[in-house]
Amino acid sequence: MSSDYEFSDGEEAYSDDEEMIDGTQDEEDDSQDEMEMDNFGDDFKVVPKGKRKPYEVEYESLSQHSVERLMQRDVDHICGIFGVDASVASLLLRHLKWNKEKLIEKYMDNATAVLVAAGVTVPEAVPLAVKPSSRRPTTRGLTKPTKSSKSPTLAYTTPKALQRTTSRKSDEPFVCQICFNDAPDMQTLALDCEHTFCSDCWTDYVVSKIKDESEHAIRCMAEGCALVCPDPFIHDLLVPAPGAPVGDADKEAQNEKAWLRFQELLVRHFVGCNSNLKFCPYPSCTNTVSCPSASSKSSLTTIVPTVSCGARGIGSEAQEVSQSQQLGLGLQGKEHKFCFGCPIESDHRPVVCGVAKMWLKKCRDDSETANWIKSNTKECSNCQSTIEKNGGCNHMTCKKCKHEFCWVCMGPWSEHGTAWYSCNRYDEKTGVEARDAQSRSRASLERYLHYYNRWANHEQSAKLSLDLYAKTEKKMEEMQITSALTWIEVQFMKKAVEEVDKCRQTLKWTYAMAYYLAKGNEKELFEDNQRDLERAVEDLSELLESPIEAENIPTLRQNVTNKTVYVQKRNEIVLEDTANGFLEGRWRWNTVVEGFDDPEEVAI
Amino acid sequence: MGSVSARRLAKELREIQSEGCPVGITLVDASDFSKWLFTIEVMGNSQYQGEAYTLQFRFDAQYPISSPAVQFVVTDGKEAPVHPHVYSNGHICASILGSEWSPVLSVIAVCVTLQSMLASCKKKERPADNDRYVRTAPDNPKKTLFHYDDDT
Ligand SMILES: [Zn+2]
Numbered sequence: 001m002s003s004d005y006e007f008s009d010g011e012e013a014y015s016d017d018e019e020m021i022d023g024t025q026d027e028e029d030d031s032q033d034e035m036e037m038d039n040f041g042d043d044f045k046v047v048p049k050g051k052r053k054p055y056e057v058e059y060e061s062l063s064q065h066s067v068e069r070l071m072q073r074d075v076d077h078i079c080g081i082f083g084v085d086a087s088v089a090s091l092l093l094r095h096l097k098w099n100k101e102k103l104i105e106k107y108m109d110n111a112t113a114v115l116v117a118a119g120v121t122v123p124e125a126v127p128l129a130v131k132p133s134s135r136r137p138t139t140r141g142l143t144k145p146t147k148s149s150k151s152p153t154l155a156y157t158t159p160k161a162l163q164r165t166t167s168r169k170s171d172e173p174f175v176c177q178i179c180f181n182d183a184p185d186m187q188t189l190a191l192d193c194e195h196t197f198c199s200d201c202w203t204d205y206v207v208s209k210i211k212d213e214s215e216h217a218i219r220c221m222a223e224g225c226a227l228v229c230p231d232p233f234i235h236d237l238l239v240p241a242p243g244a245p246v247g248d249a250d251k252e253a254q255n256e257k258a259w260l261r262f263q264e265l266l267v268r269h270f271v272g273c274n275s276n277l278k279f280c281p282y283p284s285c286t287n288t289v290s291c292p293s294a295s296s297k298s299s300l301t302t303i304v305p306t307v308s309c310g311a312r313g314i315g316s317e318a319q320e321v322s323q324s325q326q327l328g329l330g331l332q333g334k335e336h337k338f339c340f341g342c343p344i345e346s347d348h349r350p351v352v353c354g355v356a357k358m359w360l361k362k363c364r365d366d367s368e369t370a371n372w373i374k375s376n377t378k379e380c381s382n383c384q385s386t387i388e389k390n391g392g393c394n395h396m397t398c399k400k401c402k403h404e405f406c407w408v409c410m411g412p413w414s415e416h417g418t419a420w421y422s423c424n425r426y427d428e429k430t431g432v433e434a435r436d437a438q439s440r441s442r443a444s445l446e447r448y449l450h451y452y453n454r455w456a457n458h459e460q461s462a463k464l465s466l467d468l469y470a471k472t473e474k475k476m477e478e479m480q481i482t483s484a485l486t487w488i489e490v491q492f493m494k495k496a497v498e499e500v501d502k503c504r505q506t507l508k509w510t511y512a513m514a515y516y517l518a519k520g521n522e523k524e525l526f527e528d529n530q531r532d533l534e535r536a537v538e539d540l541s542e543l544l545e546s547p548i549e550a551e552n553i554p555t556l557r558q559n560v561t562n563k564t565v566y567v568q569k570r571n572e573i574v575l576e577d578t579a580n581g582f583l584e585g586r587w588r589w590n591t592v593v594e595g596f597d598d599p600e601e602v603a604i
Numbered sequence: 605m606g607s608v609s610a611r612r613l614a615k616e617l618r619e620i621q622s623e624g625c626p627v628g629i630t631l632v633d634a635s636d637f638s639k640w641l642f643t644i645e646v647m648g649n650s651q652y653q654g655e656a657y658t659l660q661f662r663f664d665a666q667y668p669i670s671s672p673a674v675q676f677v678v679t680d681g682k683e684a685p686v687h688p689h690v691y692s693n694g695h696i697c698a699s700i701l702g703s704e705w706s707p708v709l710s711v712i713a714v715c716v717t718l719q720s721m722l723a724s725c726k727k728k729e730r731p732a733d734n735d736r737y738v739r740t741a742p743d744n745p746k747k748t749l750f751h752y753d754d755d756t
């Protein structure tokens with residue numbers, strides 16, 4: 001990939017988008033509701049901007065418009081060197097995947113060949129007798145290869161208005177070979193190749209290529225013709241010229257949409273060609289994230305590049321949620337978080353991409369054996385009646401017999417109150433001994449299921465957090481009625497739910513990490529931190545589900561606030577320590593992980 | 605809706621009726637503008653001597669801007685020819701039906717191309733991934749993104 005896509009031309013280049021960058025890239029904490037948070041304590045303060053934590057990466061979010069400007073810069077550069085029109089430069093760059101060095105080298109070597117391969121000129125149009133070497137440009141201001149004299153028409157290598165070709169052999173009427181229309185007033189068009197068709201067919205064709213095939217390099221309609229429609233040609237087809245007679249409104253709307261989509265496709269292609277950039281994977285979002293520190297594969301063994309494109313919400317709701325965000329809870333306003341390094345569309349910290357991918361693949365492959373665990377119902381270990389998990393908390397109480405037990409291990413809850421840790425760690429020694437007689441594969445399946453069980457539990461709980469949000473919102477309303485607290489003062493509930501949600505995400509991935517960690521002190525420390533976080537989260541989670549009584553509200557508020565701060569701290573510890581471990585190369589695996597040293601002995 | 609597609613298919617049909625089909629190709633059914641059937645035989649020396657296959661075309665309102673959905677019929681006791689680019693469910697991996705489709709091409713042009721694809725076959729065999737593909741293939745072959753491994 002070309003190395004000179006730096007995005008550092010200073011503030012100026014992105015001034016148009018300052019609003020978007022400044023206003024939306026920030027962590028949720030320092031947005032407006034953080035200021036409101038301050039009303040009831042400084043505990044929720046986040047680290048001042050600029051100070052990056054070890055588990056954060058530096059990145060920048062760019063609007064489609066900002067990316068278009070980067071593209072334009074490359075196009076202008078090529079125009080200046082080759083002396084070609086912008087539309088030609090654009091086709092050449094797209095053909096060579098926006099690698100300017102390679103394009104310049106190839107063009108200097110054999111301009112004709114590059115122009116033909118990029119679909120700019122027709123092969124026959126260039127006299128073959130002229131040796132490429134004699135045409136080699138030595139200075140700037142290279143001119144286009146001369147066209148054969150038989151094509152006097154100005155075609156689409158120049159961004160002029162559409163050629164309304166009317167100069168045909170006037171003796172026989174023109175019939176479009178696609179629709180067989182032969183109306184005398186029909187408008188017809190052709191690229192340099194002079195393959196002429198009616199403009200309606202051209203438009204339908206271009207729209208179909210963009211809409212149905214997401215194609216950004218649209219070739220001539222003639223069979224086997226490799227010419228590519230330059231951007232001005234497509235523009236003129238899809239966007240009616242000012243003052244043009246008004247046509248079918250539906251059709252014009254569709255064409256206009258196709259033109260917007262075409263521009264997005266060009267941006268997507270550019271972003272896809274540049275390893276420093278990634279397009280936001282959220283539906284109908286057109287933002288891009290630039291993260292040069294995560295552009296190489298090797299960087300992904302030391303960092304987890306979780307980024308956010310700067311936007312929130314899905315589709316057309318996106319703009320409106322920023323206001324409702326402060327008024328209500330809900331996931332529709334979630335920021336677009338994703339991993340820059342791999343296709344996972346969520347935050348998989350603390351575990352690195354390679355391990356996260358291995359784990360997901362394993363879960364997919366083993367899903368049939370593990371399916372029963374995913375099920376949302378279990379039987380009470382006391383009376384065997386079916387119990388459905390309907391909240392995020394692991395503390396279950398059987399409705400029928402009042403038996404209290406842990407959802408994860410099914411053990412009685414009484415043993416968990418003080419010793420939750422027995423649930424996060426797979427006791428390998430006793431486990432192996434107990435299964436001594438059993439086959440190795442059976443043991444490894446059970447080992448896997450142990451981690452999978454906990455992984456799936458946090459995932460399930462996170463999914464249920466939508467319900468929890470709704471329930472919490474109701475509670476917040478209740479509180480305002482039953483106590484003297486204002487809406488802002490009951491926000492501590494919302495903050496707590498968000499924190500639980502965030503920490504479950506971390507916990508989930510710690511189980512993927514622990515599954516692959518090699519035995520030893522490092523793993524034990526990791527699991528200690530994991531256990532402390534898990535305990536804190538379950539604690540807070542339980543508190544959030546407890547019934548509210550008016551007289552208890554001040555205590556509850558204090559409790560929830562304290563526990564939220566504690567949970568936040570435990571989460572920090574897990575994320576920071578794991579991230580530092582990656583930076584220091586401290587983690588060892590029990591299996592081969594791409595980019596890491598092979599394990600000394602593959603022992604489970 | 606579909607007036608261009610209807611006009612274009614009517615024109616193609618008129619041409620077939622007045623000029624006839626090329627040798628080895630027979631129009632079986634073209635009673636409407638949504639589905640046409642042809643039989644295809646390979647003339648002269650070939651792996652498929654004496655065999656006839658039924659080819660089905662399905663058109664949508666975007667035809668000919670969008671390509672027709674073309675496949676061999678494998679119902680009513682009919683079978684798809686055994687060929688490295690033809691799956692046993694009748695789907696065909698040919699670039700002309702996908703990325704190389706041009707709105708200038710016609711139904712007959714497709715028939716002729718497929719006929720010569722069969723004629724040039726050296727060894728009767730199914731595509732290597734036949735079983736896997738057939739198990740998961742969509743009903744409409746146009747929904748498959750074939751990877752064209754040579755110039756068919
Ligand atoms: Zn036409």
Ligand SMILES: [Zn+2]
Pocket residue numbers: 191193194195220221222225226227
């Ligand atoms: Zn052409």
Ligand SMILES: [Zn+2]
Pocket residue numbers: 280281282285286287309310311336
């Ligand atoms: Zn986004």
Ligand SMILES: [Zn+2]
Pocket residue numbers: 305339340341342343344348352353356
């Ligand atoms: Zn990743």
Ligand SMILES: [Zn+2]
Pocket residue numbers: 380381382383384385398399400401402403
């Ligand atoms: Zn019970």
Ligand SMILES: [Zn+2]
Pocket residue numbers: 406407408409410411416422423
């Ligand atoms: Zn337990």
